[in-house]
Amino acid sequence: MAYWLVKSEPETWSWHDQTTQKVTHWDGVRNYQAANNLKAMNVNDLCFFYHSCSERQIVGIVKVIKTAHPDPSDPTGRFVMVDVEWHKNLKNPVPLSIVKTHPALSHLALVKQSRLSVMPIDQASWELINELSENPL
DNA sequence: GCCAACGTTGGC
């Protein structure tokens, strides 16, 4: 069981869309490092759902229900997608600004590698972010 | 809307 964080632009695919539709292909990833992370995902892994651009906060959690398979939206056939399912809403969104101020989270790719759209989250960070959602500072 | 970071492409 592993933990991840995936980014989406709310203008393109929002948490509201995910809540309404429940099950989706996580397609459109065109970066090898992000694609490698997709390939490392297993069924039942959990992913934070992060709104980039205008919002910059973690808003929910999705669960992996199908491992990496070819992304038909990629004409080159090189990239993959996974299938995810709505899992839960966060009690309170956790903004990037809070993640950045927390020393225990400063190693996350969310902070250090802002352009990466799919990244692993270690268990301690996963639990801490959930705690920050339950009990905001 | 701007710009920094960084990934990709293509000429050599």
Next chain:
DNA sequence: GCCAACGTTGGC
């Protein structure tokens, strides 16, 4: 295989 030019992402 190097690197300049270019495109894209995402934070601010």
